[in-house]
Amino acid sequence: MTMYLVIAVVILFFVVIFQIAKASEYVAVLKGEKNSKLQSNKINGFLMVVFLVLGLIGVWYCNELLFPKTLFRFGSASVQGEKVDSMLWVTIAVTGSVFIATQILLFWFAYKYQEKPGKKVFYFPHNTNLELLWTVVPAIVLTVLVVIGLRNWFSFTSEAPKDAMVIEVTGKQFGWIFRYPGADNQLGKKYYKNIDNASNSLGLVWDDKMSQDDIVTEQTVYIVKDKPCKFIIGSRDVIHDVGLSQFRMKMDAVPGIPTTMWFTPKYTTKEMQERTGNPNFAYEISCDQMCGNGHYSMKGIIQVVTQSEYDEWMAKQKPYYYTAFPDKEPSNSKPSVDSTKKVVVFKEISNTQKSNSKI
Amino acid sequence: MSSEVALDFHSGVSSLHDTHHSHDEHHHHETFISKYVFSMDHKMIAKQFLITGMFWAVLGGFMSVLFRLQLGYPDSTFPWLEDILGKWAKGGHITPEAYYALVTTHGTVLVFFVLTAGLSGTFANFLIPLQVGARDMASPFMNMLSFWFFFTAGIVMLSSIFVETGPFSGGWTAYPPLSALGDASPGSKTGMDLWIVSMALFVVSSLLGGLNYIATVLNMRTKGMSMTRLPLTIWALFFTAVLGVLSFPVLFSGFILLIFDRNFGTSFYLSDIFVNGAGALPNEGGSAILYQHLFWFLGHPEVYIILLPAMGMVSEILSTNARKPIFGYMAMIGSMFAIAILAFLVWAHHMFVTGLNPFLGSIFVLLTLLIAVPSAIKVFNWLTTLWRGNIRFTPAMLFAIGFVSLFISGGLTGIWLGNSALDIHLHDTYFVIAHFHIVMGVASMFGMFAGIYHWFPKMYGRFLNNTLGYVHFWITIAGAYLIFWPMHYEGLAGMPRRYYDYSIWESFKQFSDLNRFISTVAMIVFATQILFLANFFYSIFKGRKLRTANPWGSNTLEWTTPIKPGHGNWPGEIPEVYRWAYDYGKDGTDFISQTTPVGADESVH
Ligand code: HEM
Ligand SMILES: [Cu+2]
Ligand SMILES: [Cu+2]
Numbered sequence: 018m019t020m021y022l023v024i025a026v027v028i029l030f031f032v033v034i035f036q037i038a039k040a041s042e043y044v045a046v047l048k049g050e051k052n053s054k055l056q057s058n059k060i061n062g063f064l065m066v067v068f069l070v071l072g073l074i075g076v077w078y079c080n081e082l083l084f085p086k087t088l089f090r091f092g093s094a095s096v097q098g099e100k101v102d103s104m105l106w107v108t109i110a111v112t113g114s115v116f117i118a119t120q121i122l123l124f125w126f127a128y129k130y131q132e133k134p135g136k137k138v139f140y141f142p143h144n145t146n147l148e149l150l151w152t153v154v155p156a157i158v159l160t161v162l163v164v165i166g167l168r169n170w171f172s173f174t175s176e177a178p179k180d181a182m183v184i185e186v187t188g189k190q191f192g193w194i195f196r197y198p199g200a201d202n203q204l205g206k207k208y209y210k211n212i213d214n215a216s217n218s219l220g221l222v223w224d225d226k227m228s229q230d231d232i233v234t235e236q237t238v239y240i241v242k243d244k245p246c247k248f249i250i251g252s253r254d255v256i257h258d259v260g261l262s263q264f265r266m267k268m269d270a271v272p273g274i275p276t277t278m279w280f281t282p283k284y285t286t287k288e289m290q291e292r293t294g295n296p297n298f299a300y301e302i303s304c305d306q307m308c309g310n311g312h313y314s315m316k317g318i319i320q321v322v323t324q325s326e327y328d329e330w331m332a333k334q335k336p337y338y339y340t341a342f343p344d345k346e347p348s349n350s351k352p353s354v355d356s357t358k359k360v361v362v363f364k365e366i367s368n369t370q371k372s373n374s375k376i
Numbered sequence: 377m378s379s380e381v382a383l384d385f386h387s388g389v390s391s392l393h394d395t396h397h398s399h400d401e402h403h404h405h406e407t408f409i410s411k412y413v414f415s416m417d418h419k420m421i422a423k424q425f426l427i428t429g430m431f432w433a434v435l436g437g438f439m440s441v442l443f444r445l446q447l448g449y450p451d452s453t454f455p456w457l458e459d460i461l462g463k464w465a466k467g468g469h470i471t472p473e474a475y476y477a478l479v480t481t482h483g484t485v486l487v488f489f490v491l492t493a494g495l496s497g498t499f500a501n502f503l504i505p506l507q508v509g510a511r512d513m514a515s516p517f518m519n520m521l522s523f524w525f526f527f528t529a530g531i532v533m534l535s536s537i538f539v540e541t542g543p544f545s546g547g548w549t550a551y552p553p554l555s556a557l558g559d560a561s562p563g564s565k566t567g568m569d570l571w572i573v574s575m576a577l578f579v580v581s582s583l584l585g586g587l588n589y590i591a592t593v594l595n596m597r598t599k600g601m602s603m604t605r606l607p608l609t610i611w612a613l614f615f616t617a618v619l620g621v622l623s624f625p626v627l628f629s630g631f632i633l634l635i636f637d638r639n640f641g642t643s644f645y646l647s648d649i650f651v652n653g654a655g656a657l658p659n660e661g662g663s664a665i666l667y668q669h670l671f672w673f674l675g676h677p678e679v680y681i682i683l684l685p686a687m688g689m690v691s692e693i694l695s696t697n698a699r700k701p702i703f704g705y706m707a708m709i710g711s712m713f714a715i716a717i718l719a720f721l722v723w724a725h726h727m728f729v730t731g732l733n734p735f736l737g738s739i740f741v742l743l744t745l746l747i748a749v750p751s752a753i754k755v756f757n758w759l760t761t762l763w764r765g766n767i768r769f770t771p772a773m774l775f776a777i778g779f780v781s782l783f784i785s786g787g788l789t790g791i792w793l794g795n796s797a798l799d800i801h802l803h804d805t806y807f808v809i810a811h812f813h814i815v816m817g818v819a820s821m822f823g824m825f826a827g828i829y830h831w832f833p834k835m836y837g838r839f840l841n842n843t844l845g846y847v848h849f850w851i852t853i854a855g856a857y858l859i860f861w862p863m864h865y866e867g868l869a870g871m872p873r874r875y876y877d878y879s880i881w882e883s884f885k886q887f888s889d890l891n892r893f894i895s896t897v898a899m900i901v902f903a904t905q906i907l908f909l910a911n912f913f914y915s916i917f918k919g920r921k922l923r924t925a926n927p928w929g930s931n932t933l934e935w936t937t938p939i940k941p942g943h944g945n946w947p948g949e950i951p952e953v954y955r956w957a958y959d960y961g962k963d964g965t966d967f968i969s970q971t972t973p974v975g976a977d978e979s980v981h
Contacts, residue, residue: 020456031907038843038911042920045842054768057842061769064850065777072857083865086886101801108798112788119755119784126762127777130698131769138961139764142701147760148753155752159745159791166795167738173797174734190560190652212650220650253650255554256664258729258804262870262883265801269730271664272553273647276731301883305804305872307547309554309561310472313875 055134062131069124073117088262091292094300094321095280098265100169107165111158173266177279181245184238187219188250188257188270191311193302194218195238199230199336204249212253216341219253223338233337237318240282241327247279257315260305263289269306282321289321414524416516417943421523422502423835426828428527429494430909436485441902443478446470448895450877450888464542475876476545477537477563483548484571485533488578491682491820493526496620499685499827500589500613502835506934507607509598509951511944514591518584525581529574536570544571547874549675552645552667556637559654568638572631579628582620589617598933600953604709605970607932607957608702611709612688615716616681623677623720630670637662665730672723679816680719684712686823687754687783690776692957693826694758696930697773698765699966701958704757711750718747728796729803737796744794751787755780766961770928771845772830778853779822785857786815789864804874807867810860818856825849828912833927837940838919844911848904855901859894866890929967931957936971 045053084090093099177183185196185204196219198204205228211220218235221228240246250259252270259278260267268278282300290298302317322330339346415421442461445454446469453468464474501519505512513519536543545563546554550571558565593614597606606614633644637659645667646659695702702708724732724740758780767773789811793799802808825848832840871884878884878891926935933953937945951971959968963979 027903031903031910034847034907035844035910035914038841038847041843042841057846058767058769061774061846062767068850068853075857076861079862079865083862083890086890087865087868088870089868098801101798104795104798105792105801108792108795112791116784116788119759120781122759123762123777123780123784126759126765127767127769130762130765131767132699133766136766137964138698138700138766140701140961140963141703141760141764142958143704143706148704148707148757151756152749152753155749159748162791162795163742163745166741166797169797170738170741170795171734173800174737189650209648209650210656212656214652220656254652255557255560255649256551260804260870260872262801262805267729267800267803271731272649273660274663274665274731295882297882299882301881303870303872303881303883307476307551307554307874310476310545310563310876312476313472313877314880316881 055132058132062128065124065127069121069128072120091289093263093265094284094289095261095264095266095282097173097280098263100172101265104165104169108162111162177247177277178245181247181279182241183247183249184240185219185249185251186238186259186270186317187253188259188304188308188315189218189253190255190309191304191315192236193238193259193315193317194253195234195317196337197232197234197331197334198227199232201227201230203227205229205231209253217337219337221337223341229338230336231338232331232334233340234334236316237320239320239322239327239330241324242282242285242288242321244324245279245281247277250276250278255308256306257304257308258306260303261300261319262303263300267305282319285321285323286319414520416512416520418501418505418513418516418519419835419941419945421519422498424523425493425497425501425526428523428530429490429498430912432485432489432530433494433905434909436482436490437902437905439478439482439485441899442470443475443482444895444898446475446876447878448892450879472876473542473545473562476547476874477543477567479874480545480547480563481533481537481543484544484575486817487548487678487682488575489526489530489533491816491824492620492678493578493581495682495685495820495824495827496589496613496616497523497526497585498824499609499689499831500585500617502831503609503934504589504592504613505596506834506937506941506945507610507932507957508593508596509601509933509953510592510596511946511950513588514596515588518588522581522584522588525577525584529577529581532570532574532577536567536574539566539570541565541567543567549668549671550634551671552634552637552664553649556634556645557649557651557654557657558638559651572635572638576628576631579624579631582624586617586620586624589613590621593617598950598953601933601970604706605953605956607688608691608705608708609685609688611712612684612691615712616684619677619681619684619716619719623674623681626670627674630667630674633670634667665727668727668730669723672726673720675726676723677719679812680715682816682820683783683823684715686779686820686826687712689823689827689830690779691758691761692932693772693776693830694761694780695958695960696830696928697768697770697776698762699768699929699960700761700765701960701962702757703760704753705956705958707753708757711753714750715747718743718750722747722794725794725796725799728799741794741796745791748787748791748794751783751790755784755787770829771840771842771849772826774846774849775822775826775829778849779819779826781853782814782819782822782856785861786811786813786819790815801870802867804872805867806863806871806873809873810863810867813860813863814856818860822853825852825908830928831934832912832915832919833922834934834937836916836919837922838915839922839927840915840919841911844907848908848911851904852901855897855904858897859901862890862894926969931959931967931969933970936969 093102183198187194196204206222206225207220208222209220211217250268250270252272254272257270258267259270264280266278266280268276286300290296300319300321302319304312304315455468457465458468461474464471541562543563544567546561554560555564555568593610636642637645643659643662645664646662649657691702691708722740722744725744728737793802793811829840829845866887922939925939936951938947953970954973955970957970962968
């Protein structure tokens with residue numbers, strides 16, 4: 018009911034505007050076309066300045082309101098990302114000043130040079146020096162930006178340091194699978210035709226010894242503060258993307274073509290929760306490439322922890338091989354130790370699991 | 377100026393009757409079908425493109441209102457949605473399937489049907505013969521085919537909305553494997569087949585049109601109309617056509633391979649894929665990235681195909697209404713030429729995070745930022761054109777000024793995105809949405825509006841209502857900034873695009889108020905466009921009539937035709953051209969038409 022009411026009001030409003038506009042046309046003729054043209058010219062000229070002033074205030078106000086909601090208040094959470102941030106500030110300074118200068122010129126000129134009866138315009142078809150000026154200056158400024166940018170680009174895309182921990186990240190509709198190389202520090206072979214959702218989600222080749230100690234987890238990945246971390250990224254089905262906004266990193270997950278990304282986290286998750294004052298803070302992996310109807314819910318979590326916490330957690334993981342072949346597990350031959358008594362060190366991010374199982 | 381204006385007190389019926397008669401006198405052989413349906417008159421074809429484009433703009437725009445409803449009010453239900461969308465909005469709540477289908481169709485329709493066909497199709501057809509001094513296009517028949525291929529493409533696209541599994545829903549860029557595998561997404565089933573067929577028809581339409589535009593500009597200029605006397609509109613439309621002719625075939629080849637992968641078991645784009653529910657696929661050895669190269673080799677030129685016509689019309693309109701020559705005519709052509717060349721050399725800036733070779737990436741950074749130079753030249757030239765002019769704020773002029781403002785705002789963020797190291801953070805976030813909607817979406821729309829307000833009198837022999845034009849402009853420009861400016865901040869927070877719901881994300885849910893605000897403004901702006909449409913259709917029949925042939929005091933040739941030119945444009949000889957199109961305010965004369973011979977005592981510049 019309210020719906021129809023709203024529609025009726027809108028239509029009424031339209032009809033009124035329409036009638037006023039039509040009437041103004043008649044009035045214009047009665048008043049004399051020339052006068053009414055001059056008058057509307059004055060109004061629009063004035064509105065140009067109004068728009069400029071309100072617009073600039075709006076830009077400032079928008080920044081006041083929204084800047085605190087971006088990530089920049091707390092800086093980058095990775096060492097590499099600091100360079101992204103500093104580059105961002107330089108770029109904002111350059112483009113921001115050009116923006117303000119040109120918008121002011123545009124609307125100010127529009128106001129200042131509005132039609133006045135009898136005014137002679139300045140016949141000014143070209144001027145080589147001016148044109149050279151605004152070819153060369155932008156070219157120089159852009160060169161500087163390119164140089165800064167490429168230096169960073171090459172450092173981000175360079176080989177990861179030797180001591181980096183290596184983790185394989187695989188996207189699937191709609192979630193993330195992580196694989197750690199295990200005790201031998203080598204990721205074993207895999208082949209997609211071996212994939213079996215129940216016992217071999219990545220299609221590991223079990224004949225390969227190096228696969229047998231690999232550790233596979235879903236949704237949450239643990240990495241170590243201050244230690245470079247290299248992701249080897251792939252996809253099981255369509256293209257996904259590992260988006261890590263707090264670390265300022267992003268890389269597509271493409272089926273059949275592995276990609277890589279590395280970065281060094283600066284703060285543990287716990288530290289970030291304190292820094293942001295948000296107890297629910299989490300390093301979320303957002304899928305940034307349209308991958309189907311569940312794209313929006315394809316969330317993973319990165320838990321950044323200290324080395325000792327990591328070791329403790331890792332000690333509790335068992336190779337994926339034993340999920341596929343429970344009878345091979347050494348502990349299965351003896352009566353199992355009660356594992357539930359162990360201290361739970363890490364809070365589970367339960368809502369992640371919930372949201373992902375919805376799909 | 378005052379004499380040409382008088383009100384039309386006739387009733388709509390009688391004036392409609394009048395026009396009919398005057399035309400029948402000239403063209404006795406024409407039937408309704410040959411005049412309004414399978415017309416070969418470029419002016420009629422232009423109107424067909426325009427009105428079909430408007431239909432798609434309304435539909436595509438309305439789709440954005442629907443999905444903005446979801447983004448702005450994710451927790452509310454709207455029972456009327458179920459009335460119009462049926463199972464796609466069970467319980468008054470848009471489903472993810474429907475959301476993605478709406479986003480995809482919105483993007484495809486606006487980019488291709490509205491801002492390519494609706495914009496180039498309308499103004500290239502209308503203006504090229506009129507402004508170069510030709511009786512019609514080089515091939516009126518191909519021109520007619522071009523429209524009907526476009527129309528058919530539209531019908532196919534429309535039909536995809538009604539199939540059981542829904543229209544295609546993988547984004548307007550249609551990346552495989554998602555777009556190749558029906559098992560990966562219901563939208564990639566029949567909906568995708570129809571999407572490709574529609575796009576293939578569209579490519580044919582573009583090629584037929586483009587070749588015709590190029591041939592006409594090169595061969596059919598009237599006596600004295602050298603290339604360097606062409607109005608900038610024509611230069612822009614010419615470069616647009618060249619871009620289209622060179623890049624659409626590449627897109628087409630990409631689609632062909634996709635069709636093969638979808639239907640004939642090839643593996644151009646597919647490799648190592650296991651789809652939940654379907655198991656491992658046999659395809660091995662393909663590259664999903666190959667498609668992206670083919671797509672963006674069209675895709676980037678495409679954004680300039682959309683923008684250049686707007687740039688050309690804006691140049692013309694700014695100069696005419698500032699009563700001053702365009703500043704740096706040759707630099708304007710040069711920068712459009714540079715843009716046209718560079719447009720083919722920057723495509724991989726859409727692919728910085730696909731695992732592209734970093735060295736290759738660095739070349740694309742360089743070339744991408746290079747394209748900002750000609751863009752800067754154009755902006756400064758427009759500003760200088762306004763400087764010390766005598767500006768008349770017609771609605772067309774307002775939209776032209778608005779275009780410049782938007783082009784600046786959106787072009788500057790291109791510099792952020794073109795720098796790969798920054799793009800890593802910004803890619804596929806709302807920052808990109810803000811960038812391309814401002815610089816391409818809204819700016820080109822503004823160019824189109826400017827063109828419509830400016831040339832409506834030539835199209836229909838009547839004026840649009842000015843007051844409505846002013847209301848339309850001020851609400852739209854304010855709305856456009858209110859909608860898209862804050863999106864930059866969402867992007868800076870990393871908020872990904874193409875998400876149906878952000879409420880489960882700790883990192884992005886802080887923007888729910890902002891999303892609501894944006895959605896509300898979007899609805900207001902959409903409603904304002906309806907006001908424009910009302911003005912448009914009302915004025916076709918009942919607008920104020922033109923009393924003189926040249927209402928804006930313009931130099932170009934189209935204003936030397938009769939108020940309502942028949943087929944063939946000029947009743948007598950085609951006029952000869954003696955000068956460029958921008959002698960405004962020369963030697964104290966308000967304007968000097970291109971058909972005026974150069975006087976003996978005239979100054980040279
Ligand atoms: C100063 C010049 C410009 C530069 C340097 C530039 C740069 C870029 C870059 C690097 C991207 C990719 C961003 C990403 O996906 O991460 C992009 C996206 C885009 N740009 Fe520009 N751009 C410029 C001007 C334009 C113009 C003039 C248009 C249109 C007329 C345009 C339309 C687009 C569109 C449509 C996209 C997004 C396509 C998509 O992913 O759906 N850009 N731009
Ligand atoms: Cu995704
Ligand atoms: Cu591009």
